[in-house]
Amino acid sequence: MAADGEETKPTKEPKYSKFTQQELPACKPLLTPKWVIAIFLVVGLVFIPIGAVCLAASVSVIEVSQRYDDVCAQGATSADKEASLMQLAGAGSFCNVTLSVPKQMKAPVFVYYELDNFYQNHRRYVKSRSDQQLRGEEAASSSLKDCEPELYVGGDRDKMINPCGLIAWSYFNDTFALAVTETGSSSVALPVNETGIAWATDISKKFGPYNTSNFNSDPAFRGGGAILGPVQDDEHFIVWMRTAALPNFRKLWGRITQTIPAGSTITVTVNNRYNTYRFDGKKKIVLSTTSWLGGKNTFLGIAYLTVGSVSLAFSVLFFVLQWRHPRKLGDVSYLSWNAKANAAS
Template identity: 50%
Template sequence: MEKLGSMTKEGASSSSTKRKSRRPKYSKFTQQELSACKPILTPGWVISIFVTIGIIFIPIGFASLFASERVVEIIDHYDKDCVPLRYTDDKLAFIQSSKTNKTCIRRLTVPKQMKSPVYIYYQLDHFYQNHRRYVKSRSDSQLRSKSDENKTSTCDPERNSPNGAIVPCGLIAWSLFNDTYKFSVKNKQLGVNKKDITWKSDQGNKFGSDVYPKNFQSGGLIGGAKLNSSIPLSEQEDLIVWMRTAALPTFRKLYGRIEVDLEANDVVIVTIENNYNTYSFGGNKKLVLSTASWIGGKNYLLGIAYLTVGGLCLFLAISFILLYLIKPRPLGDTSYLSWNRGASGGHIFIS
């Protein structure tokens, strides 16, 4: 009886031990014994990879450069030339005075035929839209919904006016670019299409159709353009373009499109209202007329980058080929690799 009792106790203890075990059920997955690809980078593999990259990248680089070369671009740095001579030494007084005539006439010669659409950009230099306090000075909820027009806690210092909350509030909206451009060729006015110049996602999701400007630019210090209070923010595309802040201090923003061809040697008469104050911080303003290609505007950097990487890969491939032919090195025996000694899975590729 004692023997039977002890055996019963031992059986119970062993069964409880089994029940308490946390060891997972055996499988190749849990034991990390699944088949795996373990390539050996032999000279043949390395040379093939470099040659493939070079063959792919170099044609892309040439195609990008040729596409960029076909883009016709006119850049006019007008901010200094549009200041009268008597204000040359005090540009700030000129731009801040409401009594000075800020209309400026510029003549731009078209170097080559510019197929429509001709994109109009304004470019600002030394304007830090990426400054932390500037970027944070906005209220996204206010821009989206009329019910949130009083949510201006993040808009310092342009939060409220004596008449209530400012819509749209914040420094970004307050500093909206307000230079204007009119174009004519051979005494014929050119229309500027300012529709569809924004990202559809911005227009549809970030700016509400029931939100209208309110108390905007009503204070003593005017930062930039004023907005039409009868048009909802979702339709004020100049504002939407401006509110997408730039990452770098030199940036371009789309102003509109000219939807007629401009022929070579045409003289485009540009009437500029030079209103925007870049003189106080040493900034620059430029007007840019540009066509576009499949890679966008004129951009040599992309093509040069592809050519550089492709050329470097081909150079390395040729160097490895010469090195392998002049001073070959015998390959080691792959059976001595750690994963080949008693491993249950694995595939090795050797070229």
């Protein structure tokens, strides 16, 4: 209410439009029993073939793997395991593991190393890097702060670690040499192409052509491997720096560019240097082919088949219910218990 002597200003009405008055045309679909049956039927008929194709593609992938951290440490004590590894300035130990090829593996065959119980997805671990430094730029102090405690050697500010951070410090440093023995033949070396394994955008955009300084140089606290040459040229390091989302993961080591016949035996000579014994981790070597869908993973095919089968089952169920107990659209009286009781009396 306006005070005495004051004029009340007229309220300005908004300009009329169908949008402000909520008069826009709208579609309100009515899900009749026939439409429900049709939708479930279409989903089932579409998803089941897709799932079958995806599952067939996954099954066509040939994969062989072998755990080696236990094989390489047979008979060793806990002290021996730690003392012989590079994380405590050791040179590691060599061992051989064998892989049997049940079916022909057509080229290219991809070589992976697999780590279990290694949490690269830990928030503190993921943050522990400086992207500016990795590109070869002068990093700001705010960028370097995330690298602690792997920023300076022994706390000496004159010895900055480059590249710094826990991800770089824990760089995987086991190495592998492969040989193949075909049926009725002697063993021959199996060359592995270790280039072209990192993302092209990572090489060109995220890592620079500079040499490291003070990187894993303190033998008493060495966390992993050393980078050979410019950072941009070490593709194993670039692959390692792309952190995994799950605690059990595999990373690409290289590609075999020749077909491996069925019945062959692959001998892998491992230089076992990476210390997974401290956190009860496991290490594996994996050889795998690929399909048009990627590596071996049956989840997608099974998911499509499950959803399609359930949808098809629902369509049949609703069809039977509608056929045996039809009702008129809009007639909901039969849903009322009182209406049924009155009709019965």
